[in-house]
Amino acid sequence: MRQIACESCGKSFEFDEELPRRGPICFGCHLRTIRLGFTHGKEDFHGPTIKERQDLQVAQAASAGINAAPVGTRWV
Numbered sequence: 001m002r003q004i005a006c007e008s009c010g011k012s013f014e015f016d017e018e019l020p021r022r023g024p025i026c027f028g029c030h031l032r033t034i035r036l037g038f039t040h041g042k043e044d045f046h047g048p049t050i051k052e053r054q055d056l057q058v059a060q061a062a063s064a065g066i067n068a069a070p071v072g073t074r075w076v
């Protein structure tokens, strides 16, 4: 076990031989970052959903004479 000061809150925390992939950030701050990212992701709900955007793309492609079925529903 080694100790390092968290880059975000300055609290020292322990880690195994290798530094966590998240960097010199304690677990508490790491969790906060995840939650922040989650809040940002929520903005997607205000705009068109991914499905709506996909439908739009397919409709545009269809009017251009292209059969652009979304990947995953198309027969392979």
Ligand SMILES: [Zn+2]
Residues within 6 Å of the ligand: 006, 007, 008, 009, 010, 011, 025, 026, 027, 028, 029, 030
């Ligand atoms: Zn921290």
